[in-house]
Amino acid sequence: MEAKLVESTEIAPLVRHFVFEVPEVEKFSFVPGQFVSVNRMIDGKKITRAYSIASAPSETNRFELCLNLVHEGLLSPKLFEMRPGEGIEIRPPLGMFVLRNPGREAVFIATGTGIAPFRSILKAQLHETSQPFTLVFGVRHESHLMYREEFEEMARRFPHFRFLPTLSRPPHTWIGRSGHVQKHLHEAIEDRRDLDVFLCGLKLMVDDVRNILKEMGFDRKQILFEKYD
Numbered sequence: 001m002e003a004k005l006v007e008s009t010e011i012a013p014l015v016r017h018f019v020f021e022v023p024e025v026e027k028f029s030f031v032p033g034q035f036v037s038v039n040r041m042i043d044g045k046k047i048t049r050a051y052s053i054a055s056a057p058s059e060t061n062r063f064e065l066c067l068n069l070v071h072e073g074l075l076s077p078k079l080f081e082m083r084p085g086e087g088i089e090i091r092p093p094l095g096m097f098v099l100r101n102p103g104r105e106a107v108f109i110a111t112g113t114g115i116a117p118f119r120s121i122l123k124a125q126l127h128e129t130s131q132p133f134t135l136v137f138g139v140r141h142e143s144h145l146m147y148r149e150e151f152e153e154m155a156r157r158f159p160h161f162r163f164l165p166t167l168s169r170p171p172h173t174w175i176g177r178s179g180h181v182q183k184h185l186h187e188a189i190e191d192r193r194d195l196d197v198f199l200c201g202l203k204l205m206v207d208d209v210r211n212i213l214k215e216m217g218f219d220r221k222q223i224l225f226e227k228y229d
């Protein structure tokens with residue numbers, strides 16, 4: 001199916017938020033946490049890349065993505081060059097990185113654009129349930145905290161949501177959390193072992209946090225992850 005770009009906006013250095021619509025359907029259906037695959041012919045080869053949907057399902061045919069530019073990459077630079085009205089080929093949403101146990105408390109750990117599926121899940125779920133969620137979001141600099149105002153607003157409105165942003169390269173003026181997400185796992189999880197933990201970002205972080213969680217006593221089935229590279 002074809003998705004047409006409605007608009008794209010820079011939301012952090014080298015990160016853009018994209019709004020697409022799918023003209024051939026009235027409503028674009030997916031489960032929060034799923035991804036779309038984007039196909040494009042580049043130098044005679046069909047290139048396919050997955051992108052987590054960053055928006056909640058709605059009654060419309062729109063969906064949103066959050067992408068960082070991989071300078072040497074094949075597809076992301078092409079997506080960054082797209083202008084409103086241009087189209088790309090996508091495959092319908094897929095993926096198992098979705099809430100498994102309705103009602104069970106969940107901790108989300110994201111780095112960089114790994115925030116995308118959690119924005120989708122939180123936008124869809126916070127209104128619907130009193131299921132507690134904690135989001136640990138790690139980036140280098142404050143300007144990379146994508147959707148920060150949205151998550152802060154969610155934390156103010158919903159007592160069952162905690163937002164724990166952390167900067168690995170904070171300025172002297174930063175009074176919030178610092179260091180990698182690994183440093184804040186205990187604050188997010190405390191002594192609980194009856195939670196599901198969702199990890200999303202690059203392999204280095206995901207593998208490291210999985211190992212820490214296993215050492216903490218988590219069962220493999222309680223750890224869900226999506227690796228971007």
Ligand SMILES: Cc1cc2nc3c(=O)[nH]c(=O)nc-3n(C[C@H](O)[C@H](O)[C@H](O)COP(=O)(O)OP(=O)(O)OC[C@H]3O[C@@H](n4cnc5c(N)ncnc54)[C@H](O)[C@@H]3O)c2cc1C
Nearest residue numbers: 049050051052066067068070073074075076113116228229
């Ligand atoms: C299920 C899934 C969901 C994904 N969702 C998103 C998303 O929501 N947003 C997003 O920006 N990316 C996402 N990705 C990564 C995306 O599919 C591409 O890998 C990425 O855009 C790079 O593609 P490329 O063709 O530009 O670079 P390529 O030519 O494929 O690769 C260039 C190099 O960049 C590395 N790389 C891959 N992804 C990243 C990254 N995000 N940051 C830095 N280096 C990277 C690769 O390891 C590779 O060595 C997702 C990947 C998967 C598997």
